[in-house]
Amino acid sequence: MSTVKAAVCHAFGEPLVVEDITLRGPQMGEIEVTLKAVAVCHSDISFAEGAWGGSLPAVYGHEAAGHVTSVGEGVVGLAEGDPVVVTLIRACGSCPSCAEGKPTICGTPYDGDKGPLTTADGGTLHQAMACGAFAEKVVVDQSQVVKISDDIPMEAASLIACGVITGVGAVVNAAQIRAGQDVVVIGAGGVGLNAIQGARIAGARRIVAVDMSEEKLEIAKEFGATDGVLATDKKPFVQAIRAMGRGADAVIVTVGAIPAYDQAPRYLAPGGKVIMVGMPHSGEKSSYEPVILAAIGQGMQGSKMGDVVIKRDIPWMVDLYQQGRLKLDELISGRWRLDQINEAIADTKTGSAKRNVIVFAD
Ligand SMILES: [Zn+2]
Numbered sequence: 346m347s348t349v350k351a352a353v354c355h356a357f358g359e360p361l362v363v364e365d366i367t368l369r370g371p372q373m374g375e376i377e378v379t380l381k382a383v384a385v386c387h388s389d390i391s392f393a394e395g396a397w398g399g400s401l402p403a404v405y406g407h408e409a410a411g412h413v414t415s416v417g418e419g420v421v422g423l424a425e426g427d428p429v430v431v432t433l434i435r436a437c438g439s440c441p442s443c444a445e446g447k448p449t450i451c452g453t454p455y456d457g458d459k460g461p462l463t464t465a466d467g468g469t470l471h472q473a474m475a476c477g478a479f480a481e482k483v484v485v486d487q488s489q490v491v492k493i494s495d496d497i498p499m500e501a502a503s504l505i506a507c508g509v510i511t512g513v514g515a516v517v518n519a520a521q522i523r524a525g526q527d528v529v530v531i532g533a534g535g536v537g538l539n540a541i542q543g544a545r546i547a548g549a550r551r552i553v554a555v556d557m558s559e560e561k562l563e564i565a566k567e568f569g570a571t572d573g574v575l576a577t578d579k580k581p582f583v584q585a586i587r588a589m590g591r592g593a594d595a596v597i598v599t600v601g602a603i604p605a606y607d608q609a610p611r612y613l614a615p616g617g618k619v620i621m622v623g624m625p626h627s628g629e630k631s632s633y634e635p636v637i638l639a640a641i642g643q644g645m646q647g648s649k650m651g652d653v654v655i656k657r658d659i660p661w662m663v664d665l666y667q668q669g670r671l672k673l674d675e676l677i678s679g680r681w682r683l684d685q686i687n688e689a690i691a692d693t694k695t696g697s698a699k700r701n702v703i704v705f706a707d
């Protein structure tokens with residue numbers, strides 16, 4: 346048992362409250378990680394605003410990095426002192442999805458109300474996204490954690506846990522882009538910039554960024570976009586196809602806007618596919634013409650968390666960062682203390698493409 350400071354959501358839409366909570370020690374298969382950095386993700390904000398429901402009080406935060414400070418029984422390959430990335434991808438290892446090598450869609454439910462967190466007076470405290478990383482320490486399942494080399498800055502490492510694996514993985518794992526293919530990325534925000542750099546890493550020929558903002562299109566070029574098209578233009582897919590000389594092998598939709606989904610198949614080459622990453626609100630619907638997809642062999646495919654296998658994919662991403670081939674530091678727009686978390690959230694909501702990171706003192 347330890348007492349740690351955490352940012353707690355007591356009511357949807359209200360500021361988070363930084364207070365002492367109780368964290369029990371790691372049990373079978375679990376690990377305690379003392380955090381160095383946790384990034385603020387748009388999903389944390391959606392949860393805190395009540396967009397997706399869930400139990401309260403709750404601790405959000407799921408893009409984290411730190412050092413292992415305690416290990417439970419049955420933990421393999423991790424020891425105290427190891428630097429790690431902490432993700433929300435909790436995988437049981439034995440359900441049909443896990444058995445097929447798809448841990449991001451593990452079918453075994455997790456009840457965050459019965460997790461390692463309680464309020465200071467012993468009340469129920471929900472560990473959101475199996476993580477609860479807006480806190481000085483977390484206790485998570487070993488499946489959620491990857492050991493990394495000790496010479497990557499923790500702020501950069503924390504970003505890999507969500508936005509980076511989601512964007513890069515959508516291109517590399519879901520679309521399986523190979524050298525010479527053409528990719529369109531709709532939305533040049535946190536995930537979109539990572540899809541763009543994933544396409545560059547995969548050796549794509551043309552990488553067309555589509556966004557509502559000129560400024561974001563300029564940033565997209567720094568991450569590897571070869572062309573930029575304003576989504577506000579009448580037929581952005583016509584311009585994108587002109588830039589590529591043909592349709593795209595993959596269109597990565599990284600925003601949750603329905604018009605983006607409605608238009609996405611229009612960018613495709615015969616045989617190409619739309620990778621659906623951005624998450625519209627529940628109940629919203631998109632439309633497309635099945636006859637076209639059927640006639641020229643196109644596809645639409647959902648991708649959760651970049652279809653990553655974290656222990657396979659995160660170490661190579663760290664390596665590419667160290668070689669200067671994966672940009673992480675450039676994704677950080679601000680650094681904050683935990684007691685400034687509401688300011689960090691407000692700044693993220695202004696729509697900046699980049700990430701705010703909470704940094705914990707030594
Ligand atoms: Zn996230």
Ligand SMILES: [Zn+2]
Pocket residue numbers: 436437438439440441442443444450451452453
């Ligand atoms: Zn599973």
